[in-house]
Amino acid sequence: MHVMPLLLLIAGSAAVAGAARRTPVPAPLLLVTVGLVVSYVPGVPEYALDPGVVLPLLLPPLLYTAATDSSYLDLRAQLRPVALLSVGYVLFATLTVGYVAHLVVPGLPLTAALVLGAVVAPPDAVAATAVARRVGLPSRITTILQGESLVNDATAITAYKVALAAAVGEGATWAGGVGEFLVAAVGGVGVGLVLMVPIHWLRTRLREALLQNTLSLLIPFVAYAVAEQVHASGVLAVVVVALYLGHRAYEVDFATRLQEGAVWKMVAFVLESAVFALIGLQLPVVLRGLGEYEGPRAAWYAVVVFLAVVASRFAWVYPATFLPRFFSARIREREDNPTWKAPFVIGWAGMRGVVSLAIAFSIPLTLHGGEGAFPERNMVLFLTFTTVIGTLVVQGLSLPPLIRLLRLPGRDPQAETLAEANAQAQASRAAEKRLADLLDDERNALPPPLADRLRAVLERRRNAVWERLGAVNPVTGETVDDTYRRLSREMIGAEREVFVRLRNGRYIDDEMLRTLLRRLDLEEAAAYRETAV
Structure with a gap:
């Protein structure tokens, strides 16, 4: 991609994302819609997705920002549903959607259909995080969706490699597929575990915020590249490192945290905006190669695959929610009894994104050894594109009203403020004791006005949270x-x-x-x- 088209993409997508903040429409949906429209404006350059750019250059920083913003403790508490969705559901969707596509699309071999199933199986980390953040989902549902989207790309990429090997005639077997998945998963986690401690040690030893943030920008790319170099999952390596660094971010100095937060917010905003715009801009590229499938037949195939993707998620989510409780008394004792509403929202929140398109564009043009073209490659690209657009538009637009209709209990601001106030009160008592001990030492002698100022700052910090629970000003409405x-x-x-x-x-x-x-x-x-x- 030349410099000017790249600048136009970044500037245009950022402008649309900024405008979306003034509308009730989530930014991802507006960006995709504008991308679809702009793709047919005369003079707009063609933006063909290059998997060699998306996977190693766009995916790592997006995963890193999502993982560092996640909670390791919350993810550990929801490990069972996250694992069932990120591994079990992806494999189930690969088989189910692939088999449905094989039955519906004439001339689509089962092996090529399974490639399609693996491509559209993983919900997207960027889409899930962006929509969940906008609609205010309950914290447990948000944690499950974020955890699933952090890990499922690794499962899908491995399933895709196995299905692709079978489709191009490289003699893949089920046993080999399971072995490759285990190597990728264990290797990716292993690389992350090996890298996370020395990287964190280096972060805490660097004394300049500028150097620390330069290192921060390199971390996701280094973790991904090292893991891929040893044929492990770069996705899992990035997630493991990011979760560890996010969990121990308090050990880095304040200047680094302030600067790092601003830097990564900017990076995430630019990349997320560009990624969703790129999805819409793929329409001319995808439609160009349809050939004999153009028209109502192609639309019918797209609808069937989209419905199969949606139905397969519900078919997995409900049993995965209720069967473990049925078979395990320990789970029934430890966890509240779920209603049908939360699984319904999780089932409906399976938006697909740019990772699916990037994987689809990496499908080779020919079979192994160049013996013929890959069967129905253009149809696989088209069905991937329509599934991504369908889930983003249909599910993304309907998710906010669905949550309001179901009246799910959202986050309780007053309860959160009360918890924050209690935490601040405990911290303030510890700080007061520490200050008193320090001032008793003659080496720390301060003039009374300066000592009073330290106490006043501490008192202000403690009271500020409690004041948010108090009454508002009747004139201004302010606390x-x-x-x-x-x-x-x-x-x-x-x-x-x-x-x-x-x-x-x-x-x-x-x-x-x-x-x-x-x-x-x-x-x-x-x-x-x-x-x-």
């Missing part, structure tokens, strides 16, 4: 905490204007201005708690 932050921002703004005026009058130079502004920025950041975007 006390909101009013404090607004007034703090106004005061800082006044200081900032003076500093700029002094710089413009040549009383201070630009270097001093930057120093003073950074100090104000840090104070403003401290006054404002971070909110989820």
Whole structure:
């Protein structure tokens, strides 16, 4: 891809994603729709997906950001449903969807149909995270969907390799497929376990935030490349490393965390926007090779495969939810009895994404040894594309109203604030004791105003959370905490204007201005708690 088309893709997708924030439509759906429309605008360059770019260059950072934002403890608590979906469901969907496609599409061999099944089997990490974040799913459902989407790509890629080997005539067997899956899974986890400790050690030893964040940007690519080099799963290696680093992020200094959070938010925003736009832009590339299948027949095949994908997920999710409880008294004792609603949402939330398209575009043109063309390759590409678009549009658009209709219990902001306040109170008591011990030492002697300032900052931090539970101002509708932050921002703004005026009058130079502004920025950041975007 040349520089100008790449810049147009990034700028255009970022603009559409930014506009989506002002609409009720989730950004992924608007990006796909705009991509579909723009793909037929005269003069728009052709954006053909290159699996050699998507898998090693786009997938690792997207997985890394999703995994570091996930909770290792929550994922461990939901290990059974995550494993059943990320491994069991992917294999089940590969067989089910592949067999249905073989029955419906004339001339599509079973081996090629299983390739299609493996390609469309995994729900997408980016789509699941983006939609779950927007619609406010209950935390347990969000954890399960995120955990599934982090691991299922490894299962799908391995299943695809086995099915592809059979389709092109390389003599793949079930035993060989199971062995390859085990090698990829165990190897990927092993590479992640080997890399995570030295990488974290290096992160904690680097003293400059700039160097630490440069390392942070390299980590997902290094983990993926090392694992793939030894024929293991690069996906699992990235996920293992990212979960470990995210779990121990508190051991890195504050400057790195602040900078790293901003850097990765920007990277994730740009990549996610470009990825969904690329999905829509694939339409001309996919339709060009359909040939004899153009028209109503191709649409019928697409509808049947889409329905098979949706139905196979429900056919797996409900038994996977209720059968373990039926057979295990321990599970019944430890877990609440689920209703039919949560599995229904999990079943309906299986959006596919760019990974499926990238894998599909990697299907070779010919069989092993060049003995003929790959059977119905263009049809497999078309059915993959329509399945991805169908799940993103149909399921993605209907998921928010479905959640409202089912009245699932969402996150309780008041309960979360109360938990935060209790945690802050415990931390404040420990800090007060530590401060008292330090001030008793003559080596730490401070003038009373400075010691009082330390106590006041601590008191402010403790009270700020409790104030969010209090009454609001009848005039402005603000809580006390909101009013404090607004007034703090106004005061800082006044200081900032003076500093700029002094710089413009040549009383201070630009270097001093930057120093003073950074100090104000840090104070403003401290006054404002971070909110989820």
